[in-house]
Amino acid sequence: MGLLHFQAANCKNCYRCIRTCPVKAIEFKDNQARIVAEDCIFCCRCMKECPQNAKTVESDAGKVLRMLQSGANVIVSLAPSFAGFTPDPHGYIRRLYRAGFSQVRETAEAAEEVSRCYEEEFRRKGRLITTACPVVVEYIEKYSPQWTPYLAETDSPLMAHAKWIKERYPDAKVVFVGPCYAKKMEANQQPGYVDAMLTFDEVEWLPLLTAEEEVSAAAAAAAAVPADVPSPLMEARLYPIDGGVVETTFKTGSEQPASTRLRAVSGIENCRKLLSSLKELPEGYFLEMNACEGGCINGPAAGDHIHPLLKQDRILAYRQHPAPQGSALPMEKKDMIRRSFRDRSKAPVRYSKEEIRDILLKLGKERREDELNCGACGYDTCKDKAEAVLAGKAELYMCMPYAQTRAESFAHVLLEKTPNAVIAVTEQHLIKEVNAAVGVFFHTDSQQLLGLPLEYLIPAEEITLSPGEHARKKLYFPELRKTAIVSAAYVPEQQLYLVILHDLTEQEQEQEKLRALKQETVEMAQRVIENQMRVAQEIAGLLGETTAETKVTLTKMKRLLLEE
Ligand code: SF4
Ligand code: SF4
Ligand code: SF4
Structure with missing residues (x-):
């Protein structure tokens, strides 16, 4: 499964994705922003922010379609935030069946078991950080690894659900339908359980079965789905709302020690702030963390166009409905959903x-x-x-006030207009400033030269930089096949040397051409003279005088050309 991709965009002077990235996992080179995968926590904020849609996620829709067309047993694990995405949750589930999935199971059924594991672990350890959010896990492992010992060692509902489905239906393909691309990354970390992922709106792209296929698919689905113990409500349908993990885990309202503090934090900035303000998790704290503000209902693919409060209301309303399969998922093999964490910080x-x-x-x-x-x-x-x-990770010139000051300066305008290459050099012989003509002369991006020694462009032995000396020299640059008059002078007010290259290449080439032309003319005159003399010798008596005159004229012309 593919993750975040980027395509070429006009990024110059934009930098919005860098601004929005909480961990600055974006590098900027050659006017293009790029994600540094090893630093990225897959929060997808840059995707939402980019005005040019330069960052995209590879879709699994084609892959899912091929699975369905192959007649495979394809089971959906449907994230609970789906009920916030659609005004008709039951219709949405029917739509999935009509695309050919053999079962549509709610991920929430595994979340119930995950919450039971949380509760048990909290009782045992006395403090715990819980999260169903892979972004939070990435953040802690990469940027705050001191918190990994507090993370609940239980799979997220997605992974727990996928493992349970694979255990129960070994031949099945599992397709997660959810609000979040980071789940793809999470699934990739434990390969073999989730076969593909769709966002809620991608479901609409799947073609519907024919009426005939639908009847047989429904019959097959009915036969495949076991009669699980009916459960009137699925508390874990609240998981995608900020505080939903806490509520599901402690739904019984059973007696908790007085020191118990149940806290839910959402939004990656809030999570960061909380973690950086604590030295260690105080005894009695049960923390729930989500990278998206308000929880997964506001995930990057959960429907930006729907108001968060409306999504919340829809989920609360849907929770009142019995589960379609009435399932309280029995996790007979709890060890199967245990997980561990590691320090991946740099x-x-x-x-x-x-x-x-x-x-x-x-x-x-x-x-x-x-x-x-x-x-x-x-x-x-x-x-x-x-x-x-x-x-x-960043380029020097990415500074708007600096660029503006430069652009506004009259001297700068002059510098940019002159055809001469002008280089300002510090007393340490480092390049401080260049005009555009430098880039043209040396065939390079002139901005990349800033900070480099002057020797990078002009051999040190060829030009002397000294406050008391005004150097001037004609130089040939063999690699460029160019010639220039190079002059250098010290500017005491700025404590800089000004090195100016006056490009003579074209002039030299013109002169060379002219020299070749003259030479050719001289040779031609010589040939005419020789020819005339030969003829003259043969008919000397008859045309002697005229030939002598021609010879005098041509010899004179030849001398003039050679002298010029
Ligand atoms: S996905 Fe998030 S962490 Fe990664 S580059 Fe984008 S904004 Fe930064
Ligand atoms: S937000 Fe988009 S256009 Fe702007 S710098 Fe980032 S990738 Fe480029
Ligand atoms: S909180 Fe956001 S990033 Fe985290 S799992 Fe939910 S939708 Fe994905």
């Missing part, structure tokens, strides 16, 4: 004050007040942005 890279200052200086941020921390580059502070540049 060792933090620390940059020195000097390194950061150097980057800030290149952006003209010499004083504290120059650091506007405006966030236009996607980073919260200029310092964060400088660190991203050092980490190779």
